Amino acid sequence: MEPVDILIENGTILTMDEEGTILEPGFLMVEGDRISRMGGGCPEPVEAKRHLDAKGGLVLPGLINGHTHAAMSLFRGLADDLPLMDWLNHYIFPVERHMDGDFVHTGTLLACAEMILSGTTTFCDMYLFEGDAARAAGQAGMRCILGEVLYDFPSPNYGDLEKGLAYTENLILEWARDPLVSIAVEPHSLFTCSPDLLVRAHELAQRHDVPLILHLSETTTEVNEIIDKYGKKPLEHLRSLGILGPRLIADHCVHLDDEEVDMLAGHGVRVIHNPESNMKLASGVAPVPDMIARGIAVGLGTDGCASNNNLDLFTEMDTAAKLHKVHRMDTTVMDAYTVLRMATIEGARALGLDNLIGSLEAGKKADIIVVDTQRPHLTPMYHPYSHLVYAARGQDVTYSIIDGRVVMENRRILTLDLEEILARARKRSEDVISWIRS
Amino acid sequence: MEPVDILIENGTILTMDEEGTILEPGFLMVEGDRISRMGGGCPEPVEAKRHLDAKGGLVLPGLINGHTHAAMSLFRGLADDLPLMDWLNHYIFPVERHMDGDFVHTGTLLACAEMILSGTTTFCDMYLFEGDAARAAGQAGMRCILGEVLYDFPSPNYGDLEKGLAYTENLILEWARDPLVSIAVEPHSLFTCSPDLLVRAHELAQRHDVPLILHLSETTTEVNEIIDKYGKKPLEHLRSLGILGPRLIADHCVHLDDEEVDMLAGHGVRVIHNPESNMKLASGVAPVPDMIARGIAVGLGTDGCASNNNLDLFTEMDTAAKLHKVHRMDTTVMDAYTVLRMATIEGARALGLDNLIGSLEAGKKADIIVVDTQRPHLTPMYHPYSHLVYAARGQDVTYSIIDGRVVMENRRILTLDLEEILARARKRSEDVISWIRS
Numbered sequence: 001m002e003p004v005d006i007l008i009e010n011g012t013i014l015t016m017d018e019e020g021t022i023l024e025p026g027f028l029m030v031e032g033d034r035i036s037r038m039g040g041g042c043p044e045p046v047e048a049k050r051h052l053d054a055k056g057g058l059v060l061p062g063l064i065n066g067h068t069h070a071a072m073s074l075f076r077g078l079a080d081d082l083p084l085m086d087w088l089n090h091y092i093f094p095v096e097r098h099m100d101g102d103f104v105h106t107g108t109l110l111a112c113a114e115m116i117l118s119g120t121t122t123f124c125d126m127y128l129f130e131g132d133a134a135r136a137a138g139q140a141g142m143r144c145i146l147g148e149v150l151y152d153f154p155s156p157n158y159g160d161l162e163k164g165l166a167y168t169e170n171l172i173l174e175w176a177r178d179p180l181v182s183i184a185v186e187p188h189s190l191f192t193c194s195p196d197l198l199v200r201a202h203e204l205a206q207r208h209d210v211p212l213i214l215h216l217s218e219t220t221t222e223v224n225e226i227i228d229k230y231g232k233k234p235l236e237h238l239r240s241l242g243i244l245g246p247r248l249i250a251d252h253c254v255h256l257d258d259e260e261v262d263m264l265a266g267h268g269v270r271v272i273h274n275p276e277s278n279m280k281l282a283s284g285v286a287p288v289p290d291m292i293a294r295g296i297a298v299g300l301g302t303d304g305c306a307s308n309n310n311l312d313l314f315t316e317m318d319t320a321a322k323l324h325k326v327h328r329m330d331t332t333v334m335d336a337y338t339v340l341r342m343a344t345i346e347g348a349r350a351l352g353l354d355n356l357i358g359s360l361e362a363g364k365k366a367d368i369i370v371v372d373t374q375r376p377h378l379t380p381m382y383h384p385y386s387h388l389v390y391a392a393r394g395q396d397v398t399y400s401i402i403d404g405r406v407v408m409e410n411r412r413i414l415t416l417d418l419e420e421i422l423a424r425a426r427k428r429s430e431d432v433i434s435w436i437r438s
Numbered sequence: 439m440e441p442v443d444i445l446i447e448n449g450t451i452l453t454m455d456e457e458g459t460i461l462e463p464g465f466l467m468v469e470g471d472r473i474s475r476m477g478g479g480c481p482e483p484v485e486a487k488r489h490l491d492a493k494g495g496l497v498l499p500g501l502i503n504g505h506t507h508a509a510m511s512l513f514r515g516l517a518d519d520l521p522l523m524d525w526l527n528h529y530i531f532p533v534e535r536h537m538d539g540d541f542v543h544t545g546t547l548l549a550c551a552e553m554i555l556s557g558t559t560t561f562c563d564m565y566l567f568e569g570d571a572a573r574a575a576g577q578a579g580m581r582c583i584l585g586e587v588l589y590d591f592p593s594p595n596y597g598d599l600e601k602g603l604a605y606t607e608n609l610i611l612e613w614a615r616d617p618l619v620s621i622a623v624e625p626h627s628l629f630t631c632s633p634d635l636l637v638r639a640h641e642l643a644q645r646h647d648v649p650l651i652l653h654l655s656e657t658t659t660e661v662n663e664i665i666d667k668y669g670k671k672p673l674e675h676l677r678s679l680g681i682l683g684p685r686l687i688a689d690h691c692v693h694l695d696d697e698e699v700d701m702l703a704g705h706g707v708r709v710i711h712n713p714e715s716n717m718k719l720a721s722g723v724a725p726v727p728d729m730i731a732r733g734i735a736v737g738l739g740t741d742g743c744a745s746n747n748n749l750d751l752f753t754e755m756d757t758a759a760k761l762h763k764v765h766r767m768d769t770t771v772m773d774a775y776t777v778l779r780m781a782t783i784e785g786a787r788a789l790g791l792d793n794l795i796g797s798l799e800a801g802k803k804a805d806i807i808v809v810d811t812q813r814p815h816l817t818p819m820y821h822p823y824s825h826l827v828y829a830a831r832g833q834d835v836t837y838s839i840i841d842g843r844v845v846m847e848n849r850r851i852l853t854l855d856l857e858e859i860l861a862r863a864r865k866r867s868e869d870v871i872s873w874i875r876s
Contacts, residue, residue: 073814077824081759081773113814279760280828282769309828310815315753319760321519322717326761331720335519376511376551377748379860380867386515390718390747395833422817429818 003047004037005404006030011054011370013038014384016061016344016359020337022384028059030366033179033404037362050406052399054370058384060340061360062121062367062400063313064347066272067251067301069127070136071107073114074428076305078436084219084281091436092306096128098435099156104129105136106424111311112140113421116413118312118394121367121402124249124272124301124351126186126213128157131171134181141407141415143367145351146171147186147213150201152194161197165204172208180403182210184249189215190234191222195241202243211352212243216250219283223255235260244269249350251301253291254284261287265294270350273342275320277303285327288320289334299347300339312394313343321389336389370399441485442475443842444468449492449808451476452822454499454782454797458775460822466497468804471617471842475800488844490837492808496822498778499798500559500805500838501751502785504710505689505739507565508574509545511552512866514743516874522657522719529874530744534566536873537594542567543574544862549749550578551859554851556750556832559805559840562687562710562739562789564624564651566595569609572619579845579853581805583789584609585624585651588639590632599635603642610646617841620648622687627653628672629660633679640681649790650681654688657721661693673698682707687788689739691729692722699725703732708788711780713758715741723765726758727772737788738780750832751781759827774827808837 006029013026015038028038029046037043079091104127115123122143125133130148137144148157148171150164158167172183185205187193193201193214205212217223217234226234235256238244246268253264253271264271273288291298300320302311317339324334348358356365373381377391400408407415444467451464453476466476467484475481517529542565553561560581563571568586575582586595586609588602596605610621623643625631631639631652643650655661655672664672673694676682684706691702691709702709711726729736738758740749755777762772786796794803811819815829838846845853 074818076815076818076829077820080821080824080828081770083769087769110814110817117814276756276760279764280769282763282767284767285764305829309824312815312831315756315831318714318753319757322714322757323761323764325720326717326723329720329722331521331525331718332519374860376548376555376856376860376863377514377750379548380512380514380864380870382515382867382871383518386518386747390518391514391743393750393753393831393833395831418814422812422814425814426818429820432818433820 001047003049004029004031005048006050006052006401006406007043007046007048008052008054008059008368008370009042011057011059012384013360014058014060015361016341017361026059028360028368030401030404033365035360035362035364035366038360052370055372055374057373057398058371058388059360060369060371060388061344061358062369062402063119063343064299064351064358065115065120065123065302065311065313066299066347066350067274067303068111068123068125068311069304070111070123070125070133071104071127072304072306073111074103074107074425074432076309078306078432080309095432095435097156098431099128101129101132103428105132106421106428108133108136109140109416109421110425111305112137112142113413113416113418114311116140116142116400116408117397117411118314119369119371119397119400120311120313121369121400122351122353122357124213128155134171134175137181138178139416141180141402141405143180143357143402145182145184145211147184149186149188150197151188151192152197165200169204172210184211184213186213189222190237191225198241198243205247211249212247213249213251216253217255218252220255233260235263239263252278252283252286254278254286256287258290261290261294264291265296270297270299272299272301272350273320274301274303275323276316277307279319279323281307285323289324289328292338297346297349298342299350300342314388314392314394317343317389336383336385339389340385366401366404368401369397371396372398439485441487442467442469443486444488444490444839444844445481445484445486446490446492446497446806446808447480449495449497450822451798452496452498453799454779455799464497466798466806468839468842471803473798473800473802473804476798490808493810493812495811495836496809496826497798498807498809498826499782499796500807500840501557501781502737502789502796503553503558503561503740503749503751504737504785504788505712505741506549506561506563506749507742508549508561508563508571509542509565510742510744511549512541512545512863512870514747516744516870518747533870533873535594536869537566539567539570541866543570544859544866546571546574547578547854547859548863549743550575550580551851551854551856552749554578554580554838554846555835555849556752557807557809557835557838558749558751559807559838560789560791560795562651566593572609572613575619576616577854579618579840579843581618581795581840583620583622583649585622587624587626588635589626589630590635603638607642610648622649622651624651627660628675629663636679636681643685649687650685651687651689654691655693656690658693671698673701677701690716690721690724692716692724694725696728699728699732702729703734708735708737710737710739710788711758712739712741713761714754715745717757717761719745723761727762727766730776735784735787736780737785752826752830752832755781755827774821774823777827778823804839804842806839807835809834810836
């Protein structure tokens with residue numbers, strides 16, 4: 001018999017499958033890019049090219065960051081605690097005008113390093129120069145969905161909209177057969193995109209059968225602007241354009257009334273919830289418990305580093321669980337298991353990747369993390385879901401495997417030269433400072 | 439010239455003094471238990487018994503956890519996401535009935551390990567068997583204020599109230615000259631303590647000139663109970679008993695109206711804010727920006743591990759900053775600097791320790807931490823306060839010094855046998871499970 005590629009032993013396996021199966025202890029085998037076999041107890045003797053000892057820790061699906069702007073890692077902490085328009089007008093817009101492909105490549109590598117080190121194995125990105133972001137993700141060995149941001153004003157990358165649609169289409173074709181990177185069409189939002197842009201973006205997404213991703217109803221200002229301009233609430237506006245449907249992934253969805261939540265559910269729209277960003281930017285609290293109750297696939301995202309300011313999905317889970325409890329004044333909403341599902345299988349469902357990832361099951365892609373629990377803040381262990389959501393941190397992850405490849409081992413990234421990335425990031429931060437001053 | 443004990447070099451020193459002085463780079467010398475000298479740039483040549491290279495990272499005062507129940511580390515994750523009364527009646531009360539001194543000693547050692555590893559150097563504790571907690575803190579080398587919880591019903595430690603007051607008085611006398619551990623008088627709350635108990639506790643605190651610490655207005659249920667029972671709002675009830683004054687440290691203070699916030703300010707009462715616990719238990723959002731605006735000393739606490747479930751003050755800062763932004767719908771409230779002050783100098787002020795700790799200044803006690811910033815989530819660095827609050831985690835701390843003693847170095851605790859503590863914690867968790875089932 002051929003040896004398997006990786007054998008993981010001596011851990012509690014949280015499969016996150018539909019039955020919530022836990023194998024305690026369990027084993028898991030990887031062959032190629034797939035999970036080939038798993039079970040409870042110890043495996044019968046099998047040859048493995050690589051043995052991985054989970055040391056009594058937790059083995060679970062790699063976490064899924066459903067919405068970010070990875071390269072904004074280079075803007076982390078540049079300007080916080082400011083009114084939104086000050087932040088945009090005096091910091092973000094001036095620097096984005098000067099941006100180039102190397103900047104996005106550097107920032108995305110930096111973000112990938114942070115995500116890999118904190119147990120995220122898949123991310124969904126919206127930004128500029130996404131060809132360079134795709135190259136960075138490929139180098140890091142991360143799974144991702146990326147899309148060039150489209151809006152009514154000229155982009156520092158592609159110029160006018162025609163070129164933006166062409167740039168996106170080229171990306172779709174270029175990455176069509178990549179095992180890790182795939183491309184979506186990503187108009188920024190209803191308030192920055194004309195109905196014509198939205199319709200054309202949707203047509204492009206339909207033509208290539210890829211997701212359509214946009215920011216939706218993040219702030220009350222934005223919602224009121226849409227109502228003033230089109231005489232319709234945002235969801236109704238999308239429906240009138242023929243865009244509301246299962247192809248759509250909507251980020252944020254903070255300000256929706258009950259009728260709009262019903263519309264999301266009825267049209268099979270998927271949602272990414274970004275609680276920390278919504279808190280830090282004082283956007284509001286999304287009606288996530290209602291969305292989940294109506295069967296909407298809701299994933300979890302960190303948003304970009306300029307509005308969070310970190311990409312650690314463990315603390316994002318912690319915040320998600322707590323925020324809704326105090327908002328609803330109900331300790332029972334958003335329990336630990338529900339929230340961990342949002343960061344794994346429901347996140348995969350929200351991104352349309354649940355046939356591949358999001359749970360540990362034979363035949364699925366081998367995107368796996370191991371959490372070390374021999375630590376004072378994770379000892380003793382009564383309930384693993386609770387520990388993962390309320391006590392664990394990204395830095396407790398000791399192994400990350402993506403598509404069958406070990407990309408991080410004992411806190412060391414194997415796919416990237418971290419020192420070089422940090423040096424590049426520091427250098428580009430000097431440019432940021434000079435751009436702001438200019 | 440005598441060599442100094444410790445010389446810290448090559449870091450950015452955030453002093454957290456009244457002027458917000460930053461020494462970039464700076465140096466700091468420790469002699470005995472005190473900071474003897476500090477300044478910008480490199481020091482003139484000086485002999486030091488120990489050189490500590492901050493490697494370009496951040497040097498700041500050790501963080502202050504203003505309110506916790508340390509030994510509840512042994513209940514972490516035991517029962518989450520339940521209605522409050524289920525949690526108390528079916529889990530917390532049954533296990534607390536069986537508790538003993540070894541249990542509290544074990545749980546406090548475990549909590550101290552977690553706190554030291556996450557950059558906390560001082561904590562304020564309220565629990566049972568606090569003599570054993572004091573012993574644990576002393577072994578760990580942590581600074582703390584502790585107090586035996588007093589209430590109207592018999593305690594598993596001391597039995598009836600008379601014995602509780604005597605137990606507390608003995609603790610006060612026993613630890614009176616300890617450089618690290620000090621004792622407070624700690625009646626649990628207005629709804630579990632009769633007016634007579636409160637008055638006698640206050641007298642005891644006055645007689646020994648120690649703080650009086652209690653939970654205050656944590657939930658609406660509790661506030662309504664006080665109004666029903668005494669015909670007065672909680673603050674008015676305290677005032678009528680002659681207890682409202684600068685000796686009082688009030689934990690939580692979630693449900694206070696404007697008039698009550700004014701009363702706190704007018705009477706010099708100090709407050710500890712516990713945002714994550716208040717969220718997880720769906721207690722509500724404390725009016726902290728109002729308290730700070732009125733000059734009240736507000737520190738930050740994690741509360742116990744059963745309602746958080748971690749003791750990491752870095753993420754507590756992150757949550758504190760974000761929660762109030764979304765609650766007030768204002769991005770400018772609770773900026774990073776304000777929140778970092780709550781975890782350092784304002785925390786010290788709230789505990790009455792600001793003459794000793796909370797800032798790095800020559801003559802103050804040497805309670806110091808070093809944060810490694812050569813990490814992807816802390817690179818590049820535009821503003822250190824922002825990084826500490828919004829991006830850093832307890833696990834980024836590489837050195838902890840308490841009272842001039844290095845207690846943690848490169849993630850290794852020097853004062854405790856961590857493996858032994860983890861083994862003891864696992865063993866006692868088996869007792870917890872049997873107590874619940876009995």
